Amino acid sequence: MIGDVKKTFRDPASPPPAALAIKVRTLAPSMSRSVGQVAQALVGDPAGCAGLTVTTLARLVGTSEATVVRTARILGYSGYRELRVALAGLAAYQESGRAPAVTSDIAVDDPIADVVAKLARDEQQTLAETAACMDIRQLGRAVAAASSARRVDVYGIGASCLVGQDLAQKLLRIGLIAHAHTDPHLAVTNAVQLRQGDVAIAITDSGSTEDVIEPLRTAFERGATTIAITGNPVGPVARYADHVLTTTTTRESELRPAAMSSRTGQLLVIDCLFVGIAQRTYKRAAPALAASYEALAHRHAPNPRQPPRD
Template identity: 80%
Template sequence: TAQLGAVAAACAGARRIDVYGVGASGLVAQDLAQKLLRIGLIAHAHSDPHLAVTNAVQLRPGDVALAITHSGSTGDVIEPLRVAFEHGATTVAVTGRPDGPVSQYADHVLTTSTARESELRPAAMSSRTSQLLVVDCLFTVITQRTYETAAPALAASYEALAHRHAPRTTR
């Protein structure tokens, strides 16, 4: 919980937040970035490793970079996190392997649960579910810390899309 609080504080005060992930972790990265945008934070998810590195070189102190990787050893996620770390951004690893290579470039590590892999790939399913739980907890704490600005931003984004949720009439 201490790590979660520290990451939430960094994100709440960040100029910009980049989230890196590929495969199933890329979907989790997109989920987190979308949630942060809805509460008025500048957040971008990057699944393309070239674009992730290109964005990471623009980060500086006061920015946050989060790498989401179940294995902790996904090179396409580690590289942009390393670049962000070298440019002074606050770096975070969301991983099931806190002793993995990604952690060497992480100021903070948020650990997810792990499952054994089998022929039906339940580890891929459980890792994504665990990652979603961690980013939802992170989002909740960030929203609590930024409530004065988050609540109106969330209401505005809901209102902007409300017409898309109107029931359709039948003929």
């Protein structure tokens, strides 16, 4: 049966099979009990579930067919048929003998060489998982909206604020009007000025940061196109987002707080967003970027009155 499922057409916009387990882990905290039971059954035995009808799977888990279909859609698939294709792909991926990703806690007495190795492994895992979960269709729509925007406002608090500032300065250098707001009061007062044709971007790993949600909601109500970059795509922030870009994180530990891991995934998403915008606006972006390089070049040139440093 699995072989037959593999031959079924899969919508290229659906998450790749390897992303299924990652999606379940990411969304598990926000799932209802019944949906969570279905999701855990799927990743617990992808090969077995791929061969089951929706009726049989619902009976096995002790829930309704509607809940199974709803679980498929929450995980990013158009329906149960697409989900079965992903299950078969996940089973084949697991059977290929690839080693599972490893996340290692950093101990207080770890040698610095081990710290480097563990952090590098965790960051690589976060990047790979975020890329696997990336909704390319949503990303494309976000790129299109920002490329033609009159103005781009970015909202973030704490570590997400730093990511927002990075995106804003990149956009400024290719000629877009972009602002990263760090004060939640100013963020709201600026959001009031947005309108159709503008873009507002909220960055929040939890998806429930009120200081980020409030200006996004205001921008949404004013008719601006809204984008959420979040680790919780079904959280409160998604209610006011036209486009949701999901990030993932590795496991939090005492010496590796969640903000460190979430930042890695967020930076990948904003880099993808920026490069996509630069591609679409290349004719005006290239001269703007060249001009910014020229304007700053003298600040990086050696001072002729001082000997160069070794």
